[in-house]
Amino acid sequence: MRIEQLLQTTRGLQGPEREELLKNIERVKWFLWHGNVFRADETLNRLLEDIADVRENQRKAGLPTSVVFKKLAKAVDEFAAYVDNNTGAIVNYGKRYRCGERIxxxxxxxxxxxxxxxxxxxxxxxxxxxxxxxxxxxxxxxxxxxxxxxxxxxxxxxxxxxxxxxxxx
Structure with a gap:
């Protein structure tokens, strides 16, 4: 559910970086589905850096900082903390699915x-x-x-x- 909220927030963005952010959030979802917490964490940190870069570019261009980017940055940061805190409990659903186990x-x-x-x-x-x-x-x-x-x-x-x-x- 948290990833869906991140996707919804990102879909509300305007600009060329929107598609890249959506793609990276989908990658995080895929990594977590397959139990690859390390890669998901790397991608989330890269996502935070990308959002910070966009906000900095907006500031340098004299544009008002986007509220949606601020909200997205906070949500991604909280989700990264959630993933870090629950690393041991994240299940490899892809493996379970392939083994015929309940997912x-x-x-x-x-x-x-x-x-x-x-x-x-x-x-x-x-x-x-x-x-x-x-x-x-x-x-x-x-x-x-x-x-x-x-x-x-x-x-x-x-x-x-x-x-x-x-x-x-």
Whole structure:
């Protein structure tokens, strides 16, 4: 979503540098999709330099500095910081796609939003604490990933043995 916002802001620019900026933002998107954080970071830094150069050229030409360029520079800088802070969590979606693994978390996000919206509505009689919601989301995620049984077996070593015992009639 952040890259789409950068693209939208860049599309609002006028001038010859617009296409080059759009191309570089698309490159950042491609690098991040393929898990190449190093190249994405390089491209973002180059993008910041290009924006600074355009703003400096505007200043030297006696033109008023563009508000859109200022907004874009701030957004790119914040996005670069975001990428740096989340380097370890950036997934190589291209590799996952080629391996046939799930790349979308839409169903999980929908379930999370549904549960949170339901419980945090002010007119409900019972509200959840943020900790309680977090714990529920952990359980829900394990259910969706078919990992809950393994967790129970790890916590309670006799869990599987109890499940296999025949019930008395």
């Amino acid at each position: 979308s978390t839409g169903s999980v996000e929908s379930a999370v939003n549904q549960m949170i919206a339901r419980r945090f509505v002010k007119k409900q009689q019972m509200h959840w604490t943020p900790r309680g919601a977090h714990l529920l989301l952990q359980v829900r995620t394990q259910v969706l990933n078919d990992e809950l049984r393994a967790s129970f077996e790890r916590w309670y070593p006799r869990f599987d043995a109890q499940a296999q015992e025949p019930l008395a009639a």
